[in-house]
Amino acid sequence: MPAPHTVAVLLGSLRNQSVNRRLAQIAVDSAGPDSVVSIVEGLGDLPFYNEDIDPDTPDGAGSVLDEGVATVRAAVASADAVLVVAPEYNGSLPAVLKNAIDWLSRPYGRGALVDKPVGIMSASSARGGGERMRVDAVKAIGIAGGRVVEEVRVGLRASEVGALGEVDEAIVSQVTGAIEVLVDAVDASVGV
Ligand SMILES: Cc1cc2nc3c(=O)[nH]c(=O)nc-3n(C[C@H](O)[C@H](O)[C@H](O)COP(=O)(O)O)c2cc1C
Helix, strand or coil: CCCCEEEEEEEECCCCHHHHHHHHHHHHHCCCCCCCCCCCCCCCHHCCCCHHHCCCCCCCCCCCHHHHHHHHHHHHHHHCEEEEEEEEEEEEEEECHHHHHHHHHCCCCCCCCCCCCEEEEEEECCCCHHHHHHHHHHHHHHHHHEEEEECCCCCCEEEHHHCCCCCCCHHHHHHHHHHHHHHHHHHHHCCC
16 A cells, blocks of 8 residues: 655644634544645744845855754655645735745745645635635745645635534535545646
């Protein structure tokens, strides 16, 4: 049996009671046997991106890469695919997610997202289900070298996602289907 595909989740909310964390947890718990989904923890501990502390830039030459950044980069680089799960903040991406993407986009052209299939999900308050976050995430991830899989589309109202442990079968099946599409994109890119 081939090894399962690995999917690294970039979670765009730091809130303890985050609905998007619950959505991400559904992805972790309900992924099929051919995929292992894990949340990349620690995005909230990353320093704001700054070339002065990026050893790969002229201004940061001689500096030491932040340990948290190195860990997050390694988790993403070693995964077969990435799943972004984030709310919409002021019609765009939450800063914690954008900051992670900025770190992952460097060194430019050789970042951890290059050629990586990326799916996007959101649970947000407004009726659009995080569509404006999605549009901006597609743009930033694309510039960072990721390959957004447009068919992975889960955009929910936050109120639709049940409490932790309260499993809504319709949402589970949407999330499971989306992970399958994401993993199929990995196979397509390696010609399986
Ligand atoms: C600073 C801030 C800005 C927000 N802006 C939007 C927005 O533009 N669109 C929207 O649908 N919801 C917006 N919301 C509401 C979030 O979508 C909602 O609180 C969501 O549950 C947050 O996700 P979380 O539960 O995973 O933390 C905003 C919330 C905050 C705190």
